[in-house]
Amino acid sequence: xxxxxxxxxxxxxxxxxxxxxxxxxxxxxxxxxxxxxxxxxxxxxxxxxxxxxxxxxxxxxxxxxxxxxxxxxxxxxxxxxxxxxxxxxxxxxxxxxxxxxxxxxxxxxxxxxxxxxxxxxxxxxxxxxxxxxxxxxxxxxxxxxxxxxxxxxxxxxxxxxxxxxxxxxxxxxxxxxxxxxxxxxxxxxxxxxxxxxxxxxxxxxxxxxxxxxxxxxxxxxxxxxxxxxxxxxxxxxxxxxxxxxxxxxxxxxxxxxxxxxxxxxxxxxx
Amino acid sequence: xxxxxxxxxxxxxxxxxxxxxxxxxxxxxxxxxxxxxxxxxxxxxxxxxxxxxxxxxxxxxxxxxxxxxxxxxxxxxxxxxxxxxxxxxxxxxxxxxxxxxxxxxxxxxxxxxxxxxxxxxxxxxxxxxxxxxxxxxxxxxxxxxxxxxxxxxxxxxx
Ligand SMILES: Cc1cc2nc3c(=O)[nH]c(=O)nc-3n(C[C@H](O)[C@H](O)[C@H](O)COP(=O)(O)OP(=O)(O)OC[C@H]3O[C@@H](n4cnc5c(N)ncnc54)[C@H](O)[C@@H]3O)c2cc1C
Ligand code: FES
Ligand code: FES
Numbered sequence: 084x085x086x087x088x089x090x091x092x093x094x095x096x097x098x099x100x101x102x103x104x105x106x107x108x109x110x111x112x113x114x115x116x117x118x119x120x121x122x123x124x125x126x127x128x129x130x131x132x133x134x135x136x137x138x139x140x141x142x143x144x145x146x147x148x149x150x151x152x153x154x155x156x157x158x159x160x161x162x163x164x165x166x167x168x169x170x171x172x173x174x175x176x177x178x179x180x181x182x183x184x185x186x187x188x189x190x191x192x193x194x195x196x197x198x199x200x201x202x203x204x205x206x207x208x209x210x211x212x213x214x215x216x217x218x219x220x221x222x223x224x225x226x227x228x229x230x231x232x233x234x235x236x237x238x239x240x241x242x243x244x245x246x247x248x249x250x251x252x253x254x255x256x257x258x259x260x261x262x263x264x265x266x267x268x269x270x271x272x273x274x275x276x277x278x279x280x281x282x283x284x285x286x287x288x289x290x291x292x293x294x295x296x297x298x299x300x301x302x303x304x305x306x307x308x309x310x311x312x313x314x315x316x317x318x319x320x321x322x323x324x325x326x327x328x329x330x331x332x333x334x335x336x337x338x339x340x341x342x343x344x345x346x347x348x349x350x351x352x353x
Numbered sequence: 354x355x356x357x358x359x360x361x362x363x364x365x366x367x368x369x370x371x372x373x374x375x376x377x378x379x380x381x382x383x384x385x386x387x388x389x390x391x392x393x394x395x396x397x398x399x400x401x402x403x404x405x406x407x408x409x410x411x412x413x414x415x416x417x418x419x420x421x422x423x424x425x426x427x428x429x430x431x432x433x434x435x436x437x438x439x440x441x442x443x444x445x446x447x448x449x450x451x452x453x454x455x456x457x458x459x460x461x462x463x464x465x466x467x468x469x470x471x472x473x474x475x476x477x478x479x480x481x482x483x484x485x486x487x488x489x490x491x492x493x494x495x496x497x498x499x500x501x502x503x504x505x506x507x508x509x510x511x
Contacts, residue, residue: 084373084374085373086372086373086374087372087373088372089355089373089416089418113413113420114414114416115396118375118396118415118416119395119396119414122394122395122396123394123395124414131372131416135419143510175387181483182483183399183483183484183485184409184462184465184466184481184483184484185402185409185410185411185462185484186396186411186414186484188408188409189410189411189414189415204399238445265483293400318398320399337382
């Protein structure tokens with residue numbers, strides 16, 4: 084493996100100042116994206132600054148209107164959390180379907196959202212549930228956070244500290260996993276909550292996660308599977324690769340949205 | 354070079370680790386625990402699965418320095434002398450291996466899973482093995498082994 088200097092930050096301020104002093108520093112969270120990237124020599128940072136030692140970055144707090152999950156909370160802990168399972172079962176199910184058990188034992192919410200992989204699961208939860216991304220310097224609404232493939236509105240050195248998910252009245256998540264990688268070929272999060280109906284799609288868009296206003300409008304009138312049956316999804320902005328063409332992905336968006344609505348209506352996400 | 358302290362298979366140890374050393378390399382190259390296998394460089398095969406503080410992880414996708422203070426269990430830590438761990442015994446009984454390359458990772462994944470799931474269904478077992486690839490067996494015998502091994506572990510506990 085290529086050379087880099089490792090350090091373990093003791094506080095947010097410590098992490099920021101180490102990053103500033105480094106030629107090319109990168110924060111390290113669960114390492115389940117960053118370390119494979121380094122092993123393949125697709126990046127060559129001078130410094131890795133581990134966030135795992137910073138107090139208060141991991142943990143789940145359930146409030147009356149929302150659940151706040153620390154950036155360093157592992158996928159496995161979100162999936163197993165009694166609070167998340169009770170209040171936002173679709174989110175627990177999503178976390179429990181990421182990758183495989185070993186990846187879920189290391190990978191973190193903050194790392195996944197900061198990375199904004201167009202085939203990742205969590206971006207669909209953040210956008211589809213209308214969450215707020217909290218950083219070391221501000222709060223960013225989901226609609227203003229994602230900014231195209233592997234890109235977010237985070238500034239240089241900005242650290243995600245937690246994500247606040249409002250409690251929906253109901254929500255459903257359905258993923259069509261890529262059979263080999265387990266990432267999303269397409270996945271859809273549907274929710275009805277304080278911000279109305281939200282429908283977010285990951286895995287399919289050329290620019291990463293996106294909302295589908297036609298489905299949202301139909302569901303706002305009538306939150307039923309039938310209400311969205313006739314809706315055709317255009318394939319112009321869909322990804323196309325050796326695994327699935329744009330037309331197929333567009334078709335899957337409609338199919339999975341209907342299944343997600345059915346799940347939300349059944350009130351269970353299993 | 355950072356000096357780290359850890360417990361491997363119940364024994365306390367320390368090591369000087371380069372910043373960029375992977376946990377799999379600490380185990381295999383420094384500690385000569387070569388039962389932990391390396392089957393890919395993309396973090397997908399699970400041959401390198403070990404337990405860190407009771408949780409299954411891919412040791413090729415964690416830095417050695419991140420294991421400072423951790424309790425690590427590898428495949429070498431399962432058997433009790435000549436007596437196989439119940440999960441190892443189940444793999445033998447069910448012929449859950451052919452070439453054996455994936456086996457240490459499969460067994461470590463299965464033990465971590467079975468500790469929380471004493472009587473799993475076939476479907477649950479298959480989902481639990483999503484991070485472990487086998488090129489030989491077609492998985493069926495591995496799944497059978499994990500179901501038997503999980504029950505054996507539960508009855509050994511009670
Ligand atoms: C085999 C395999 C299968 C996978 N399958 C899936 C899947 O099905 N679905 C899915 O969604 N993901 C999947 N993943 C990715 C996994 O979820 C990663 O855990 C996640 O994408 C990155 O989180 P991490 O904590 O590991 O971050 P790291 O790899 O440590 O970091 C990723 C990036 O985020 C930055 N970063 C980390 N934390 C912060 C923070 N708090 N603030 C700002 N920047 C930060 C880092 O600097 C780095 O650039 C898979 C990974 C593997 C290896
Ligand atoms: S060696 Fe393949 S996942 Fe670790
Ligand atoms: S037994 Fe050969 S890879 Fe699994």
